[in-house]
Amino acid sequence: MLKNIRIVLVNTSHPGNIGATARAIKTMGISKLYLVDPLMFPHVKADEMASGALDILGNATVCKTLDEAIADCGLIVGTSARSRAIPWPHMLPREFAEKAMTEGESTEIAVIFGREQSGLTNEELHRCHFHVEIPSNPDYSSLNIAAAVQVIAYECRIATLKDLAKPAQDYPYATAKEMQGFYQELEKTLVSTTFLNPKTPRQLMTRLRRLFHRARPDMMEVNILRGILNAIQKKIV
Numbered sequence: 001m002l003k004n005i006r007i008v009l010v011n012t013s014h015p016g017n018i019g020a021t022a023r024a025i026k027t028m029g030i031s032k033l034y035l036v037d038p039l040m041f042p043h044v045k046a047d048e049m050a051s052g053a054l055d056i057l058g059n060a061t062v063c064k065t066l067d068e069a070i071a072d073c074g075l076i077v078g079t080s081a082r083s084r085a086i087p088w089p090h091m092l093p094r095e096f097a098e099k100a101m102t103e104g105e106s107t108e109i110a111v112i113f114g115r116e117q118s119g120l121t122n123e124e125l126h127r128c129h130f131h132v133e134i135p136s137n138p139d140y141s142s143l144n145i146a147a148a149v150q151v152i153a154y155e156c157r158i159a160t161l162k163d164l165a166k167p168a169q170d171y172p173y174a175t176a177k178e179m180q181g182f183y184q185e186l187e188k189t190l191v192s193t194t195f196l197n198p199k200t201p202r203q204l205m206t207r208l209r210r211l212f213h214r215a216r217p218d219m220m221e222v223n224i225l226r227g228i229l230n231a232i233q234k235k236i237v
């Protein structure tokens with residue numbers, strides 16, 4: 001559903017790019033814009049580039065942190081032109097768009113875009129179920145941020161034209177906030193059982209995050225997992 005999709009821009013430095021993004025999404029029928037700690041906003045350059053999409057800028061939600069911007073989302077994807085140290089499940093824009101259109105009306109979907117200079121950090125990318133890469137020229141792979149938004153938004157619009165079957169599901173997917181709470185409990189339990197030594201954590205939590213993100217538990221499943229962790233904690237204290 002286009003109305004469930006939010007475009008999240010992290011730490012954007014050029015206000016013109018924020019305006020161009022507003023125009024890019026409005027032309028494709030997406031209306032939710034989230035800005036995480038933008039350098040300059042509101043700004044006349046954003047308004048100029050937005051052209052007739054001033055309403056999108058006016059309704060944009062400005063957040064201090066990425067966690068705040070995605071807290072209630074059940075599908076989170078990060079866009080990136082490069083692959084990272086720990087490989088993560090990834091998709092092409094078309095696959096993502098089709099997936100987004102089959103999600104129930106109850107799932108809020110976040111598509112995250114990084115800084116013009118440095119993209120998204122590993123920590124930010126590890127908040128995501130999937131990474132979406134626009135298959136560009138390997139020798140010159142980085143698109144302007146608003147151009148990247150346009151490609152993703154266009155694919156989402158095209159996907160609305162297809163008749164996509166909905167998967168069977170009895171509970172909504174767990175949101176980012178619920179998963180974050182689960183990871184905190186999990187880490188606490190792993191430390192108290194001495195499985196995880198906080199002095200040498202290595203990539204354990206990142207790998208576990210990837211595992212659980214891949215499984216995409218629903219709310220009920222996360223409640224069960226947290227119940228299990230609770231029972232373990234009670235036994236060891």
Ligand code: SAH
Pocket residue numbers: 079080081082112113114115116117118119120132133134135136141142143144145148
């Ligand atoms: N120099 C940065 C590029 C930032 S471009 C880097 O190396 O990561 C700004 C943002 O546009 C990126 O963070 C990403 O969200 C998006 N973007 C640019 N090119 C992209 C591509 N080929 N595929 C997916 N997203 C892309």
